[in-house]
Amino acid sequence: MAGHSHFSPANVEEHFEFTSEGKKRIIYAFIAGVVALVIGIYLLSKGEAGGHEVAAAGHDAVKAGHEAANAGHEVAAEHVSGGAVSHQAGAEEHYDWTNRIWANVWLNAVFFTGIAVVGMFFVSLQYLTKSGWSSVMKRVPEAFPKFLYISLPILILVFFFKGDVIFHWMHHGVTEVGNENYDKIIAGKSGYLNKNFFLIRLVVFGGLWILLWNMLRKKSLEEDLNGGTEYFTQLVKIGTAFIVIFGASSSIFAWDWVMSIDTHWFSTMFGWYMFASWHVTTYAVIVLAILYLKDKGLMGYVNENHLHDLGKFMFAFSIFWTYVWFEQFLLIYYANLPEETIYFLERWEGHNKIYKTSEILMVILNFLLPFLVLMTRDAKRTRIFLKIAAFLIIAGHYIDFYQMIMPGVVGKHGGYGLVEFGMVTVFASAFIYVISGELTKASLVAKNHPFLPEALHHDI
Amino acid sequence: MSSTTNYILGVYDDEDEVLHAVGEVKAKGIKVEDVYSPFPIHGLDVAVGHERTRLPIAAFMFGTLGMICAFSLISYTMVFDWPMIIGGKDFFALPNWIPIAFEGTVLFTAFGLVSTFCISNDLWPGNKTLPLDIRTTDDKFVMAINVDKNKVSAADIKKALKESGAVEVNVK
Numbered sequence: 001m002a003g004h005s006h007f008s009p010a011n012v013e014e015h016f017e018f019t020s021e022g023k024k025r026i027i028y029a030f031i032a033g034v035v036a037l038v039i040g041i042y043l044l045s046k047g048e049a050g051g052h053e054v055a056a057a058g059h060d061a062v063k064a065g066h067e068a069a070n071a072g073h074e075v076a077a078e079h080v081s082g083g084a085v086s087h088q089a090g091a092e093e094h095y096d097w098t099n100r101i102w103a104n105v106w107l108n109a110v111f112f113t114g115i116a117v118v119g120m121f122f123v124s125l126q127y128l129t130k131s132g133w134s135s136v137m138k139r140v141p142e143a144f145p146k147f148l149y150i151s152l153p154i155l156i157l158v159f160f161f162k163g164d165v166i167f168h169w170m171h172h173g174v175t176e177v178g179n180e181n182y183d184k185i186i187a188g189k190s191g192y193l194n195k196n197f198f199l200i201r202l203v204v205f206g207g208l209w210i211l212l213w214n215m216l217r218k219k220s221l222e223e224d225l226n227g228g229t230e231y232f233t234q235l236v237k238i239g240t241a242f243i244v245i246f247g248a249s250s251s252i253f254a255w256d257w258v259m260s261i262d263t264h265w266f267s268t269m270f271g272w273y274m275f276a277s278w279h280v281t282t283y284a285v286i287v288l289a290i291l292y293l294k295d296k297g298l299m300g301y302v303n304e305n306h307l308h309d310l311g312k313f314m315f316a317f318s319i320f321w322t323y324v325w326f327e328q329f330l331l332i333y334y335a336n337l338p339e340e341t342i343y344f345l346e347r348w349e350g351h352n353k354i355y356k357t358s359e360i361l362m363v364i365l366n367f368l369l370p371f372l373v374l375m376t377r378d379a380k381r382t383r384i385f386l387k388i389a390a391f392l393i394i395a396g397h398y399i400d401f402y403q404m405i406m407p408g409v410v411g412k413h414g415g416y417g418l419v420e421f422g423m424v425t426v427f428a429s430a431f432i433y434v435i436s437g438e439l440t441k442a443s444l445v446a447k448n449h450p451f452l453p454e455a456l457h458h459d460i
Numbered sequence: 461m462s463s464t465t466n467y468i469l470g471v472y473d474d475e476d477e478v479l480h481a482v483g484e485v486k487a488k489g490i491k492v493e494d495v496y497s498p499f500p501i502h503g504l505d506v507a508v509g510h511e512r513t514r515l516p517i518a519a520f521m522f523g524t525l526g527m528i529c530a531f532s533l534i535s536y537t538m539v540f541d542w543p544m545i546i547g548g549k550d551f552f553a554l555p556n557w558i559p560i561a562f563e564g565t566v567l568f569t570a571f572g573l574v575s576t577f578c579i580s581n582d583l584w585p586g587n588k589t590l591p592l593d594i595r596t597t598d599d600k601f602v603m604a605i606n607v608d609k610n611k612v613s614a615a616d617i618k619k620a621l622k623e624s625g626a627v628e629v630n631v632k
Binding site for chain 1: 502503512516520547548555556558559
């Protein structure tokens with residue numbers, strides 16, 4: 001406990017340097033992603049890209065074995081899904097090979113928007129609860145929302161130009177009485193799900209996110225220069241305002257960006273579910289960022305006690321995600337209403353079963369492994385275990401978002417191919433580049449934060 | 461406390477003093493058995509050198525046991541003893557078992573941990589253990605040293621306690 005008491009707020013200021021070598025490495029990763037993406041797109045244009053066909057073939061073999069025993073059951077399942085997805089048969093006819101590219105752009109934009117905005121949410125939450133321990137590391141999540149400047153425009157552009165690829169409710173004529181595509185259920189939802197209102201929500205709430213982040217960031221940097229507790233009081237107010245707005249907008253965006261892809265289906269838990277997924281991913285990214293900086297010899301004042309708290313957050317929110325995901329599943333499973341079970345049938349039995357492996361893998365990666373890896377106190381205080389758990393969580397929640405978005409957009413044309421790997425590499429390297437750039441703009445520790453001395457003596 | 465044990469007790473007035481005194485006494489090669497305080501003192505367990513509690517391991521075991529028991533109970537009753545069709549599900553409807561397994565896990569862990577804690581701290585019902593010095597329940601802090609477990613002579617221990625700021629040194 002006495003080990004780090006020689007740090008005083010005056011001598012902790014330090015800066016992360018985004019070296020040209022580091023920049024080069026990230027740019028190489030970006031280029032590698034682009035190359036993979038281009039090859040993937042080329043393969044897609046030549047017909048189906050590899051990847052899922054192998055998986056599907058494997059499933060077919062397994063399925064053949066099961067079929068004799070489960071013939072009756074399979075037929076019943078096919079019947080249910082066949083009845084309820086009749087609207088998708090229409091969509092299949094319009095399927096174009098480029099759809100999978102747009103689905104991937106949308107998936108990654110939503111995923112990384114989440115990581116960016118939850119960085120802001122985390123900092124706001126620390127101000128709202130007046131937490132002391134986090135003041136040593138809050139500059140790391142504070143830099144994340146910078147990526148909103150890239151991801152929100154991507155969301156707006158993709159929605160504006162390619163929205164009909166992603167959203168069933170944007171298909172031509174679905175709300176037009178008399179049109180062959182007319183869909184009564186979607187027409188009933190058109191008061192909320194229409195192009196203009198969607199864009200208004202996206203621009204207004206996205207704009208508020210960016211605005212509040214800029215206010216918070218500005219005050220936080222001024223505090224570094226001038227000190228004084230009045231900055232803290234102002235930051236608490238900004239953080240509180242953000243939490244109120246985020247509380248509404250995170251749910252609204254979960255319905256808009258993801259749930260409305262499966263337009264007929266709905267779940268009242270979906271806002272929580274997507275927020276939980278974003279939230280735990282962001283903790284994993286924060287942990288990786290801090291451990292990277294520590295490996296560089298920076299942030300020496302962030303000791304195993306702070307890492308322990310972050311580890312607890314990762315552990316707790318992995319369980320929270322599981323709770324929300326499973327509750328959503330259990331209620332639907334129990335009630336057994338065809339219009340609700342279709343969502344899980346599609347991911348379990350539908351589309352030649354290409355999504356079944358991911359669905360199982362996701363629960364292992366997002367619940368079972370983090371639960372076991374991070375269970376003990378020692379694991380939460382040991383860097384290597386934190387790193388393993390963080391990577392598992394990030395991969396698991398990418399798959400989680402994949403499972404939310406892909407079946408509804410590309411259906412049986414989905415899979416894990418070069419397009420997916422290329423696109424996620426492109427987005428991840430862009431994210432790291434932007435965040436690293438933002439991190440250099442301020443001292444890594446908020447040196448005039450009134451709770452900094454408390455955080456430096458944090459001991460659990 | 462059995463009558464054959466030979467304790468020397470240093471009585472202190474202040475929690476900061478007792479925290480520093482532990483270090484001073486230990487620096488002289490004296491083994492400190494325990495420190496008694498009316499309230500928890502941050503860092504005291506580390507200063508005395510207590511091992512971390514193994515209660516989390518017990519918690520994991522009780523939890524695992526609870527999960528197994530809950531799974532066994534629900535499977536036995538709903539699958540083997542009296543199979544019932546509920547909501548058209550299989551007799552062995554695993555997702556429905558999970559909330560029950562969760563409750564069983566929590567129940568066993570809670571009761572198991574409270575019992576383990578009480579037993580390992582001599583706190584079972586009807587047991588009357590008197591503190592070494594009754595004033596540790598009020599405003600005094602007592603450092604207890606077991607003479608038999610120390611190679612240092614009793615006189616040196618008393619001297620060390622006095623030097624470290626003890627207001628009283630008693631033998632019990």
